[in-house]
Amino acid sequence: MFGLITRLREPLSEQGRADFAQATLLSCIVGAVRGFSLVAFIPAAITLTSGSSAWGLRLGSWLVVLALCALTSFVVEYLLAMRSYSVAFDFLSNMHRAIGDKVASLPLGSFRGDTAGKTSRLVSRELMVLGEIFAHMYSPLIAAIVTSLTMLVGITVFSPVLALVCVAAIPVVGGGVWVARRCLRSGAAMKEPPARELSHRIVEYATKQGALRACGRASSYEPLQQAESEYGAVARRSLIRETLGQVVNGMAAQTVVVTLICVIGWLAVAGTVGPVEAVVSIGLLLRFTQILVDIGALASAFETRRPVLDLSHEILSAPELPTPDGRRSANEAQASSGASVSLEDVSFSYEADHPVLQGVSFRVDPGTMTAIVGPSGCGKTTIARLVARFYDVDAGSVRVGGGDVRDWETADLMAQLSLVFQDVYLFDDTLEANVRVGNPHASRMDIEDAARLSGVDDIVRRLPLGWDTPVGEGGRALSGGERQRVSIARALLKNAPIVLFDEATSALDPENESRVTDAMAALRRDATLIVIAHKLDTITAADHIVVLDDTGRVAQIGTHEELYAESGGQYRVFWDARSRAAGWKLV
Known part of the structure; x- marks a missing residue:
């Protein structure tokens, strides 16, 4: 205690x-x-x-x-x-x-x-x-x-006799308290796992109504019912255990009270x-x-x-990434290697004995566009996360501006990067405030330019309050493609020298995909782009394409024309498979 x-x-x-x-x-x-x-x-x-x-x-x-x-x-x-x-x-x-x-x-x-x-x-x-x-x-x-x-x-x-009796009462009452505490802790430990599971299932049931109703499971969701039943059974056992502890504690206290009254009565009878x-x-x-x-x-x-x-x-007490011994500023980076990114023999795994990347090496020169492709689970997104130093590599090094990302201060590293992910989160604020996150000090002209390049201006014209329209928690008032446009507008407004696109067009309709592609072209004029994409036709103009295999190793590097010319290469296989699938339709 x-x-x-x-x-x-x-x-x-x-x-x-x-x-x-x-x-x-x-x-x-x-x-x-x-x-x-x-x-x-x-x-x-x-x-x-x-x-x-x-x-x-x-x-x-x-x-x-x-x-x-x-x-x-x-x-x-x-x-x-x-x-x-x-x-x-x-x-x-x-x-x-x-x-x-x-x-x-x-x-x-x-x-x-x-x-x-x-x-x-x-x-x-x-x-x-x-x-x-x-x-x-x-x-x-x-x-x-x-x-x-x-x-x-x-x-x-x-x-002194009464004092001795009081001293003797202390361990008796203390013993009852100890038993009660043990029973209380044991009961709480019993309830915690099923309580956590029940809480998770309730949130799941409340937030996934669309999927449940589509499957006809909204009125009877067995995992939630099972979690509730298990929690109820464990709660009853926990209550019995806790009650037993309180009974023992109460009996100990009452025993002391009766004993003290008897001793005082005996002393009174004896004339003491x-x-x-x-x-x-x-x-x-x-x-x-x-x-x-x-x-x-x-x-x-x-x-x-x-x-x-x-x-x-x-x-x-959650572990933080080690801080660098020396501070590397953005100016030093630009003076050394500009907006370059390189991976040198990088290996990484989220869990021991399950490598995600193995010996990955490639370089992205300033002002160029490099695409990373490969099968699901090959480590494409992991590369973007390592560049942004979400994690530290297990072996090798990731360099931004010529310096190891482990030598950067976090604020300076983030100043060099703009991140555009498939899952975009918008804050419960106005549309303008969500775009302005990219640069709080941006002028109105800068915001409107970013909106025009990213297609957010169309959203502004559609919404009843324009820029002042609340987008709701998570941006629920906007579609997925529109949220993606806002994310790109943030990147344009931030004007960082390096932009990471992670699956930015994989789930978009043709109109939104065209907008994103145009925005990528606009960003490419002033920034270094690293694009992760499943849709190969969106990255044919890339200066380099890095192809990963399913073991997390680099299989090929080259331009679209060079890789497509290798008839037996992995990129050609991907491209041909996508081409065949392009004409599929439901009949």
């Missing part, structure tokens, strides 16, 4: 750590005042019934002591609450900033299908759960511990304590037992927050 607190302190600022130290001190003061106040009821009760002094003070003095304790507790608890909330807000602010910085610094290849869901869930709701530890849990826990220790000291002064002292002692020890139970409950609550802390640790 205290290891969890140590990990939670790490994101705090210097001021936040100072406030945390003050909150700890104030918690100890609050606990000591509470404990002393409870113990003071024993001598106060003795003076009330006997009229004589107890522990050196008379009734009036004890009433003054209790009043001072109440006043001190009010002031200190107010200061403690302010410090606790200050620490909680500091934690939330710094954690949000740390997660944002982490997301911005992670390699693009580390973003997977569940990354957005995990990060969104963490920063929107679950960080508040961690913030509650500082706001509502840490201080009460420390105060309860100090209160129980203070009460033990006071009870020892009053009756008087009737009034016995009644006050029973109330005091019941309070002591309840504090022990509260400590256990707070400790268990800490454990329920551990999965959220583990999730935040998973995100914040």
Whole structure:
């Protein structure tokens, strides 16, 4: 538990750590005042019934002591609450900033299908759960511990026998709490996998209605029903286990209570304590037992927050690509080799023993267009990702502007590249804002020029609000081809010296494909192009064509005419196959 607190302190600022130290001190003061106040009821009760002094003070003095304790507790608890909330807000602010910085610094290849869901869930709701530890849990826990220790000291002064019984009660209550925590953690671990599967299936069912309805499966989706059934069965078993832990915990606490009452009764019968002292002692020890139970409950609550802390640790500890020792600027790159790209004996695999690229070498000269073709899964897209340094190569090197991409600062490398992918994401903003992402400082004339070259101007004329039309989340208000045009407009507006096209025309209709091809021609006048395409007729004008085989090796390099002239070559086989398929039709 205290290891969890140590990990939670790490994101705090210097001021936040100072406030945390003050909150700890104030918690100890609050606990000591509470404990002393409870113990003071024993001598106060003795003076009330006997009229004589107890522990050196008379009734009036004890009433003054209790009043001072109440006043001190009010002031200190107010200061403690302010410090606790200050620490909680500091934690939330710094954690949000740390997660944002982490997301911005992670390699693009580390973003997977569940990354957005995990990060969104963490920063929107679950960080508040961690913030509650500082706001509502840490201080009460420390105060309860100090209160129980203070009460033990006071009870020892009053009756060493009762103090021994209280000390003996601690491991009993602690044992019940330990069992409850174990059952709670075990139950949570049981539910997590089926809960994650059920969440995935619900999202799948909600977002894939088109495919489900087309197949007649919208009203009865077996994977979702099965996930729900499995989660229900596991949840019931988990509930039984957690309930068993709470029963054991409750029995331990009740056993301690009954034992303490019996001991006090025995002491009263033996004449060791008087009737009034016995009644006050029973109330005091019941309070002591309840504090022990509260400590256990707070400790268990800490454990329920551990999965959220583990999730935040998973995100914040995700490995980043090594940063270069020396900074390579864009000006240095342009001065050395311009907008060139080269791969030198590159090998790469996403998983061990499953190579995607093997010994790939080729060079793209500045101002030229190079196309990469090959069967599905041969590593074409992987090459584009390595050029943009989504990942680092396993062997060899990828060079941009004559320098290894591992020697580039990320911002400088991205400044050299424009990326146009088949799957385009548009932000939930206006059409103009989505195009302006390519260059936030672009003038209106620059935006309109990019729109004309990419065909976005047609979209502007069609939409009711023109440039000010919201495109919806993910660009759902636009078709796939129109989203592709916006992506190309971004690349044109960015005016980067190197442009990567990844399957940019594979799923487009003839009109949109023509627009994309025209935009590629416009980009080619001022930039180096690397184009990955299945449609071979779109890259016949390329200066070079790199053909990969299904093992991730370079099979051929040359112009369209050179490669087509090799009758037995892989490119010729591809071309002939596409030509035969061009005339296919359904009858």
